[in-house]
Amino acid sequence: MRYLAGAVGILAIVFLCCLAYAWRSEIAPIEPPAVASFDAALVQKGAALAAVGNCNVCHTKQGGEVFAGGLELPTPFGTIYSTNITPDPDTGIGRWSEEAFARSMREGVDREGRHLYPAFPYDHFTKVTDDDNRALYAYLMTRKPVKAEAPANELPFPLNVRMVLAGWKLLFFKPGAYEPDETQTAEWNRGAYLAEGLGHCGACHTPRNLLGAEKQDERYAGGEAEGWLAYALNAASPAPVPWTVETLTAYLTTGYEEHHGVARGPMAPVTANMKSAAEGDARAIATYIASVMGEPSPERTSRGGRAMQQPTQHPPGVEVQAAGGQTLPGQFDANDPGAAIYATACASCHDAGRPVPYGGLPLRLSSATYGPTPMNPINVILYGLPAPEGERGPIMPGFAGALTDTQVAQLLAYIRKTFSDQPEWKDTEALVAKIRAGEHDTQLRSLGSGSSAPANPTKRETSW
Ligand code: HEC
Ligand code: HEC
Ligand code: HEC
Structure with a gap:
């Protein structure tokens, strides 16, 4: 009996300790500060930082006002809705002091002291400096207040109890500012600070464990976001032509690079936002990511060189109309139905030197051809690439109606x-069927995934 009392006592102490750990105090509400109280240069700095953080991507629902929240973020655990981060006093963060805002970024706790779900990538934002949080706060507090209540999250018990998140944080969340690596250049450190922090590149490019936390021993090894493969950005990068600081900078700032192709799916808004980043920041990120990838092996370098030097090689297929109007002859293996489909449906754009917007890059240069799963090329083949709004950019039609799964x-x-020189993909037809049905397995997706659009690509009419 005494032992039992002792055990109960110990349990009670453990429970109280947990509560004490889980409990965060409220930070008093303030009167919404006047727009004029913020320095214009600080607001501008905040705008550039918010672009790197992609705050608009998650905090804007389709057809909704910017930063007013309500975007549905499906996770394997249930649905989470982003909140309103406009300075509306009742439904937004108008009554949040700078201290409350900075705490939410650093600790993932809201003004009233409740734990936030890591779908808000504070596991990365914790690295943001006080100065940068001040600028972000100034930017958000000077936006137009929008009255909009986010729908309630749809999570099963016990995940709907925010206290449970204290346990998740204890296991997986390492709060703390970015610590510069003195052995590296200032540009590298700037890039690391942004990529690891505000840019939260690892939220998509690092695989996650069953509880939705990034696997720290497999950083940048490739992850999944919204039914797209976010390719490995470490030594396992599948890009046939190894990336360099220059090509990464071009890709990040324009969403296109001539020897790698276009940024699609959830990467498209990342690159669209990067245009508004401060001068030099995209290049700093590129410098850091290039070092994460490391020097490519001599084999990869020579493979890349060969791939780039090959003249536009129309397939051993039927006649192809080339850019200059001349007809390229060819013969193809009549026993390979894939070759015939390629020759008739794809080659005129991908293999005939046709320029952008209709000319696609030769597929031997695309990570899509070399990736470990065909998820991304299936998305592109079925649903195509819409023209970027109001801009001249690559366009590809979708073939969902023209081609069967087989x-x-x-x-x-x-x-x-x-x-490619890679082993064949397995179970491709089943994956095509799943993606077509919009039922693509989102197991790798998680609480912290950077979801920004509906999982079904047919609905992905993004406005960025
Ligand atoms: C990957 C998606 C995503 C991105 C990117 C993102 N957020 Fe959020 N954010 C969320 C979600 C989801 C929540 C709600 C979490 C919850 O309900 O626990 C949230 C909550 C917040 C909150 C708490 C608001 C409240 O009312 O409790 C703040 C403040 C915030 N985000 C600011 C930002 C800022 C600033 C940025 C850009 C630097 C940003 N977010 C980028 C998804 C995101
Ligand atoms: C919301 C999820 C998400 C975030 C955040 C994200 N990425 Fe991506 N990224 C993707 C996806 C998905 C792809 C594949 C896109 C495609 O197929 O065109 C991709 C592709 C890339 C590629 C091309 C790789 C290749 O070999 O073709 C690079 C480089 C890249 N991302 C860098 C970054 C950097 C740097 C950041 C942070 C600043 C970042 N990404 C943040 C999802 C994301
Ligand atoms: C009307 C022209 C056109 C046709 C037809 C076309 N594409 Fe494309 N495709 C493009 C353009 C433009 C892009 C985007 C630019 C780029 O990435 O090279 C693209 C991109 C792609 C990509 C992504 C490449 C990357 O890494 O960026 C893949 C994969 C692809 N197409 C496969 C196909 C296949 C397979 C077919 C035949 C079923 C096909 N395309 C038919 C124009 C076309």
Whole structure:
């Protein structure tokens, strides 16, 4: 009996300790500060930082006002809605002091002391400096207040109890500012600070464990976001032509690089935002990411060189109309249905030197051809690439209506075999069917995933 009392006593103490750990105090509400009280230069700095942080991507629902929240973020655990971060006093963060804002970024706790779900990537934002939080706060507090209540999250018990997040944080959350590496250059440190912090690149590019936390021993090894593969950005980068600081900078700031192709899916808004980043920041991020990838092996370098030097090589297929109007002859393996589909549906744009917006890059240069799964090329083949709004940019039609699942699988088998040196993809047809049905397995997705659009690509009519 005494032992039992002792055990109960110990349990009670453990429970109280947990509560004490889990408990965060409220920070008193303030009167919304006047717009004029913020320095214009600080606001401008905040705007550039918010672009790197992609705050607009998650905090704006389709057709909704910027930063007014309400975007649905599906996770394997249930649905979380982003909140209103406009300075509306009742439904937004108008009554948040700078201290409350900075605490939410650093600790993932709201003004009233409640734990926030890591779908808000504070596991990265914790690295942001006080100065940068001050600028972000100035920027957000000078936006137009919008009255908009975020819908309630749809999470099962016990995940709907925010206190539970204290346990998640204890296990996986390492709060703390970025610590510069003195052995590296200032540019590298700037890039690391932004990529690891505000840019939260690892939120998509690092695989996650079953509880939705990034696997720290597999950083940048490739992850999944919204039914797209976020390629490895470490030594395992599948890019046939190794990335360099220059090509990464071009890709990040324009969403396109001539020897790598276009940024699609959830990467598209990242690159669209990067245009508004402060001068030099995209290059700093590129410098850091290039060092994470490391020097490519001599084999990869020579493979990349070969891939770039090959003249536009129309497939051993039917006649192709080239850019200059001349007809390129060819013969193809009549026994390979994939080759015939490629020759008739794809080659005129991807293999005939046709310029952008309709000319796609030769597929032997694309990470999509070399990636560990065909998820991304399936998305592109089925749903195409819409023209960027109001801009001249790459356009590709979707083939969902023209090709059956079997045909897409045959086409992909042909592309993989012909344009890469990688082993064949397995179970491609089943994956095509799943993606077409919008039921693509989102197991790798998680509480912290950077979801920004509906999982079904047919609905992805993003406005960025
Ligand atoms: C990957 C998606 C994502 C990105 C990117 C993102 N947020 Fe959020 N944010 C969320 C979600 C989801 C919540 C709500 C979490 C919850 O309910 O626990 C949230 C909550 C917040 C909150 C707490 C608001 C409240 O009312 O409790 C603040 C403040 C915030 N975000 C600011 C920002 C800022 C500033 C940025 C850009 C630097 C940003 N967020 C980028 C998803 C995101
Ligand atoms: C919301 C999820 C998400 C975030 C955040 C994100 N990425 Fe990506 N990224 C992707 C996806 C998905 C792809 C694949 C896009 C495609 O197929 O075109 C990608 C592709 C890339 C590529 C091309 C790789 C290749 O070999 O083709 C680079 C480089 C890249 N991202 C860098 C970054 C950097 C740097 C950051 C942080 C500043 C970042 N990404 C943040 C999802 C994300
Ligand atoms: C009307 C022209 C056109 C046709 C037809 C076309 N594409 Fe594309 N495709 C493009 C453009 C433009 C891009 C974007 C620019 C780029 O990435 O090279 C693109 C991009 C791609 C990509 C992504 C490449 C990357 O890494 O950025 C893949 C994969 C792809 N197409 C496969 C196909 C396949 C397979 C077919 C045949 C079923 C096809 N395309 C038919 C124009 C076309």
